[in-house]
Amino acid sequence: MHIGDVRQAPVTAPTVTLCLDSKGALRAAFMEAKTTEKLADDDKRWSKAVSGVVAAVLMSVPLLVILLGGRSIGAPGVWIQTAMAGLRQGSSDHSLLHSSSSHHDRLYGGLLIEGFNVQSCHSRYQSAMYRRTAGRRPSPYLVSKLRRHEALQRRCGPGTAAYSNALEQLRSGKSVASPECSYLVSISYRGLGNRLLAAASAFLYALLTDRVLLVDPSNAMDELFCEPFLGATWLLPPGFPLTNYTNFDIDTAERYGNMVKNDVFGSDATDASTAVQQVPAFAYVHLNYDATLEDKYFFCDDDQRQLRRVQWLVMRMDNYIVPGLFLVPAFQDELDTMFPEPDTVFHHLGRYLFHPSNHVWGLVARYYHTYLASAKKRVGIQVRIYGALPDSPALLEQITTCTQKERLLPEILAEREPTISPDPGAKSIAVIVTSLKSCYSDELKRVYWEHATATGEAVSVHQPSHEEYQRSGATSHESKAWAEMYLLSLTDVLVTSSMSTFGYVAQGLGGVRPWLLYKPANSSAPADPPCGRDVSMEPCYFKPLSYDCRRQKQWVDPSTVVPHVQGCHDAGWGVKLVGRSR
Ligand code: GDP
Numbered sequence: 107m108h109i110g111d112v113r114q115a116p117v118t119a120p121t122v123t124l125c126l127d128s129k130g131a132l133r134a135a136f137m138e139a140k141t142t143e144k145l146a147d148d149d150k151r152w153s154k155a156v157s158g159v160v161a162a163v164l165m166s167v168p169l170l171v172i173l174l175g176g177r178s179i180g181a182p183g184v185w186i187q188t189a190m191a192g193l194r195q196g197s198s199d200h201s202l203l204h205s206s207s208s209h210h211d212r213l214y215g216g217l218l219i220e221g222f223n224v225q226s227c228h229s230r231y232q233s234a235m236y237r238r239t240a241g242r243r244p245s246p247y248l249v250s251k252l253r254r255h256e257a258l259q260r261r262c263g264p265g266t267a268a269y270s271n272a273l274e275q276l277r278s279g280k281s282v283a284s285p286e287c288s289y290l291v292s293i294s295y296r297g298l299g300n301r302l303l304a305a306a307s308a309f310l311y312a313l314l315t316d317r318v319l320l321v322d323p324s325n326a327m328d329e330l331f332c333e334p335f336l337g338a339t340w341l342l343p344p345g346f347p348l349t350n351y352t353n354f355d356i357d358t359a360e361r362y363g364n365m366v367k368n369d370v371f372g373s374d375a376t377d378a379s380t381a382v383q384q385v386p387a388f389a390y391v392h393l394n395y396d397a398t399l400e401d402k403y404f405f406c407d408d409d410q411r412q413l414r415r416v417q418w419l420v421m422r423m424d425n426y427i428v429p430g431l432f433l434v435p436a437f438q439d440e441l442d443t444m445f446p447e448p449d450t451v452f453h454h455l456g457r458y459l460f461h462p463s464n465h466v467w468g469l470v471a472r473y474y475h476t477y478l479a480s481a482k483k484r485v486g487i488q489v490r491i492y493g494a495l496p497d498s499p500a501l502l503e504q505i506t507t508c509t510q511k512e513r514l515l516p517e518i519l520a521e522r523e524p525t526i527s528p529d530p531g532a533k534s535i536a537v538i539v540t541s542l543k544s545c546y547s548d549e550l551k552r553v554y555w556e557h558a559t560a561t562g563e564a565v566s567v568h569q570p571s572h573e574e575y576q577r578s579g580a581t582s583h584e585s586k587a588w589a590e591m592y593l594l595s596l597t598d599v600l601v602t603s604s605m606s607t608f609g610y611v612a613q614g615l616g617g618v619r620p621w622l623l624y625k626p627a628n629s630s631a632p633a634d635p636p637c638g639r640d641v642s643m644e645p646c647y648f649k650p651l652s653y654d655c656r657r658q659k660q661w662v663d664p665s666t667v668v669p670h671v672q673g674c675h676d677a678g679w680g681v682k683l684v685g686r687s688r
Pocket of ligand 1: 296297541542573575578587607
């Protein structure tokens, strides 16, 4: 996403221009990336890029035939047994980590628990079977924390006496000294990727502060996902007393930033009863892109102490604030124990929280079996298009140069070179492109049909939908978006667009450190370099607080405070979590 980019859907769909006038330009991009070295050298370089173990496994799998330019022939069921133990994506890619038995760990190392109704949510216990990599293991502490949180949601969530009491308290407008249960309501708005990152961030904050998480069901949030908590709902039920809470914004009087300015809590309220009187029944925490400095004091210890006393928090954010939580001193020990690998926060929380509903899972599973299952390598390319921008030959060139240069897709042979028949022993590669426009995948498909690959590999290119423009809130549109994010997360190699939360969700769920398509300096020329490997699979937090609360709120580079919070490659001012060893 872009900071402050409202990205309203146009009233009428934009005219779709012809994708690429420069057929020659694309071919030139492919050919330019092709080196003059012989095929044997290419093979040597390729095999260097994959670990020896993986190469051995790849060679041992049954041969799969793919029709050039056509659809892969799925072999439902068989792929699960024959699937190679995966390439680990994330901290060290291409290293073989998981045997096929761990590959079938449908509970993701204890993130999930048995006991849910299987029919009401097929994805919950099936999704692990669609992944070639088991992903990273959650820490035992995180697992125990999740179990405790589920118990909290059951004890205090909607339908319980504690919930009714808390609603009464909210209606009365009065605070209570030691509330039995505290709550966090997360507003759902903007595109789906933004909403998922906001929900995951809110959940982590709820875990850290023992609050019941209730997600605003609007924008189809109630239709796209299964319930994550056994025996409790995560959706805010109808009848919430703050009837206009979805409109809370920078102008809302109860905004925490306002309270800070107005010293609502009192600076030195030591007497318990006085302090309670000063505590409002709820506070609105505004961590949106336009949050003020006072709003962002949320990330300071003193402010967290005040907020703890407020029974109801309503929170709006369009950002992944998790790196900011790692900068709060009071949370650091707990976070370190929960996430000994800090670059796995969204990976684990996303897999824990976001299970596609049966309708969406149908979209995922059918597409997967039809187009991806039988391929030996799956490549996902996410091309984020904003508004009514015309199709861009420069962007197409950027994509092709990136995938060629980084050897994510095989080089093509020039037309005049002798055609090599597809080698039935060679890898088949399925490429899934997601985009609002069809142009980019059409061109890739055309090129791999019209040209043989230098390696003899067969490359098929697929795109599930091209919705033309963003229509957030429309259920069928959102379902496709969610299904496509999920499909991208099932790929072995991922190319994503800079600053897109759509791509962030896919990479986190998949456990894949993506190749980032850099933003070009101007829109008429491709970015140079076209892409680079991201530093971690974690999403970027675009607008962190860059002030050190402990040093009188002076400006500070967050990475000097917490070394595993580093700058993002795609957003200079943003920060993200990286592995500890970096
Ligand atoms: P971001 O704006 O790139 O950060 O991602 P979001 O997911 O928050 O918002 C973009 C929204 O536009 C998505 O949620 C979809 O509604 C739509 N969209 C953008 N790209 C695609 C795409 O490739 N496929 C589909 N189906 N929808 C898309």
